[in-house]
Amino acid sequence: MDYEKNFWAHMTLDDLIDEDASKALVIIEHIAKKDGSEFALANLAAGPLETLLSKHGEALIDNIKISVKSNSELKSALGLIWKNNIPGNVWDAIQKIR
Structure with a gap:
């Protein structure tokens, strides 16, 4: 399963959110730009972006x-x-920019 194979990436990004939030934001930006599919964006939104x-x-x-x-x-x-x-x-700020 791709999910299980790639779960390390999710965990690494989750750790980075706590350790270096600015760097985590840059990575989230790059992931969104690289794969702007609805699936990828929904997973970014529901996970790392909300946490960040x-x-x-x-x-x-x-x-x-x-x-x-x-x-x-x-x-x-x-x-x-x-x-x-x-x-x-x-x-409130997010509501204004989305």
Whole structure:
């Protein structure tokens, strides 16, 4: 199964979100740009992107606002996230840019 074979990548990105949120954002941006399929974007949105925004959204929201100007796939992924534990002010900012 591809899922089982590639699960290490998910775990590595999850660890990176805690260790270096800015670098994790860059990787998420690259993944979105590289594979803008609905499947890939939905998985980014429901996993690493929501986690990143929940934990570090306040520190990264300005970078995200800049990134979506040249990365329409990232903007699409933002449209697929759910609020869950994302802080209210970060969620409000996301609503304005998606």
